[in-house]
Amino acid sequence: MENNQLEIACFNYESAITAQENGAHRIELCENMQLGGTTPNYVLAVQVREKLNIKVHAIIRPRGGDFVNSDEEFIEMKQDIKQFKKLGIDGFVFGILNPGGSVDIKRNKELVALAGQHLCTFHRAFDVVENVEQALEDVIECGFQTILTSGQGANVEEGLVVLEKIQQLAKGRIVIMPGGGLRSTNVLLLKEKLENTFYHSSAIVDQSESASAEEIKSLLRFL
Numbered sequence: 001m002e003n004n005q006l007e008i009a010c011f012n013y014e015s016a017i018t019a020q021e022n023g024a025h026r027i028e029l030c031e032n033m034q035l036g037g038t039t040p041n042y043v044l045a046v047q048v049r050e051k052l053n054i055k056v057h058a059i060i061r062p063r064g065g066d067f068v069n070s071d072e073e074f075i076e077m078k079q080d081i082k083q084f085k086k087l088g089i090d091g092f093v094f095g096i097l098n099p100g101g102s103v104d105i106k107r108n109k110e111l112v113a114l115a116g117q118h119l120c121t122f123h124r125a126f127d128v129v130e131n132v133e134q135a136l137e138d139v140i141e142c143g144f145q146t147i148l149t150s151g152q153g154a155n156v157e158e159g160l161v162v163l164e165k166i167q168q169l170a171k172g173r174i175v176i177m178p179g180g181g182l183r184s185t186n187v188l189l190l191k192e193k194l195e196n197t198f199y200h201s202s203a204i205v206d207q208s209e210s211a212s213a214e215e216i217k218s219l220l221r222f223l
Contacts, residue, residue, distance in 0.1 A: 001175065001196045004223040007057070008211055009037065009179070009202040015211040016048045016056075019203075022216040026055035028093055028121075028148075028200065033209045035064025036124070039080050049087050057091035057121060058084050060111070067097040067125035074107055081114050091118050093148065095125035095139075102130060103138035112143040121146040124180065127159075128152075136166050139174065146175040148200055155181025156190060164193050184218035191222065199223060 008019035010027045019027045029048055030037035038061050040048075049056055060080050062073045069077065074096070081092055092115050096104040103122075112120045122139045126149040129135035139147055151159020151166070156178045167176040178190055179200030187199060201219060203211040 001198070004191065004196050005198045006216070006219055006223060007177065007179075007198055007200045008216060009200060010048075010211060011037070011202070011209045013044060013047055013051075015202075015209075016052060018211045018213050019216060020052050020054050022213045023220050024054065024216055025198075026057060026090070027052070028057050028059060029089075030059040030061075030093075032064065033202070033204075037061060038063060039077075042083060045084060045087055045089065049089060055090040057093050057119065058089045059123065060084075060092050060094040061123070067095055067128065068099050069096050069107075077111060078114055081111060085116070085118065089118070091115075091120065093121040093123045095122045097125050097129065100130060101128060103135050103142070105138055105142055108139075108142040108144075119146065120144045121148050121177070123148045124150065126152075127180070132162060132166060133169060136169055136174075140170075144174060146177050146198065148177045148179045150178070150180030153180070155186075157181065157186050160190060160193060163190070167194055167197070182219075184215055184222055187219055187222045 005025040008024045010016040011033045029040045031040045032038040096107045098104050122144045151162035153159025177198040182201040203215040205212045
């Protein structure tokens with residue numbers, strides 16, 4: 001990647017507009033911030049897709065909690081991908097694990113195949129995998145283009161050593177996108193250690209669930 005780019009996690013319509021107006025390169029659309037982000041409702045997705053010119057990726061996650069999904073949840077995830085594809089959503093963000101903490105290759109592959117030409121990001125389920133190096137290879141095998149991760153830390157600062165390691169191990173085969181507590185106050189720390197990549201932030205600096213225009217501008221200034 002020639003230059004660093006910025007993805008904003010948006011939990012509502014206002015944040016999506018703020019992200020576009022202040023220069024973000026794309027958004028990750030989700031709801032339920034307190035659950036770590038779940039599949040956005042269809043109406044919100046329609047409104048955002050109609051209004052935004054930048055790329056919109058939708059998280060496909062039926063509920064909060066762990067990343068081991070039931071058969072019913074898997075069916076729901078497939079239906080959501082089909083629906084959002086019709087809307088012109090540009091990419092999908094998901095990740096299914098096996099009960100032991102390994103990547104569920106079979107079901108993830110099925111979802112990536114269903115997404116077709118749409119970019120797929122393996123989300124922060126990566127932060128709870130048992131073996132980071134094995135999981136990296138498994139996610140690449142599944143056909144994902146990006147991994148969103150804090151490097152298994154409580155935030156990107158704590159996970160920086162792992163972020164560095166997996167970016168080196170990836171050797172350009174997949175984009176390692178740092179996310180989790182990423183702000184303008186710590187992005188330079190990561191930028192010094194990592195090769196050019198996508199950075200992921202909610203850009204929320206208060207008790208609300210809405211992105212801050214000033215924070216987005218600050219992040220982009222440092223990138």
